[in-house]
Amino acid sequence: MNGKEAADIVRREHKYLCNILKSFVPQHGEFSPCPGMMTTAQQINHIAQTVVWFREGAFGRGFNLDFEKIEGANPRTVTLKEALAELEKQYTSYIDFLERLSDTDLQAPMPENPIFGAAPRLAVLAAQSDHTAHHRGALCVYLRLLGIIPAMVYQE
Template sequence: MYRLIFLTLVLSISANAQQNEFITDYLERLENSRKYLILVAETMPEDKYNFKATPESMSFAENLMHIGWAMDWHCQSLLGDREARDWNTDTELKVDEKSKKEMIATIDKTFDKTIEFITKFDITKLKDRLDYLGLNRTKRQILLLLTDHITHHRGQMLVYMRLNGLKPPRYILYQ
């Protein structure tokens, strides 16, 4: 009986340590993602922020602000308890009339809020499941989906830089 209790306790401690390690690794990766995204945003000239690869594509600026919107929605609304922003009326995380400097400051602030949320996240809930746009996903998977989403839109921004004859910053330093 004591062996079973001891084994259960050891496995529980080990699982929590692994989940905590996941959060630590995740936060390091997210911070590096922030640094690289801001460098990309700073490198693109402001007069190119409205550039679109095709008429139906998001502009460089819209991709940048969409990343902020996704961080806010994934963490504050989906994983947190806050009601989602109304895309039609909320302008905090939209391009709106923001300058390049204002957009970069908004993204930086959104990273701060996201990192603060994840730092305080209850790691015992990483295995909890919820509906993610019709898919059944764990909260751990949702955090990973968020980083994929950031990378996806940042990748579009890098292509926009190349299409405008600019050389994107080296990624290797931000891994």
């Protein structure tokens, strides 16, 4: 797999997520199914932060496992517009980064870590996709609770 192919995987993941996100309107950003759960905007912001986490984990300094600190970085108050802008910024940056990589770069082992061991860097693509799909599903439930039927994820 080369960088363009890796970027296409992440681009498709982003597209599927955006197919769901387009059903939200600004006032939905503050929606939370029950006290203590993330709002719609926080869910989206969390996905953006995790894109950075996977990128840094595989291609940077390694995985930051201080999850309390990471969660503390997810602002308690974030608007839908801000969260969507952050999501777009992080996916665009990651896709641009991946496009410049060679197959050798993607096959190189990740920095030592307890999550993936010595797996090749490209292994994060599937893990990130799983994480995003998990939150995409949660956001579909949020839409249903708001009385909105989610769009078909895989539509063009």
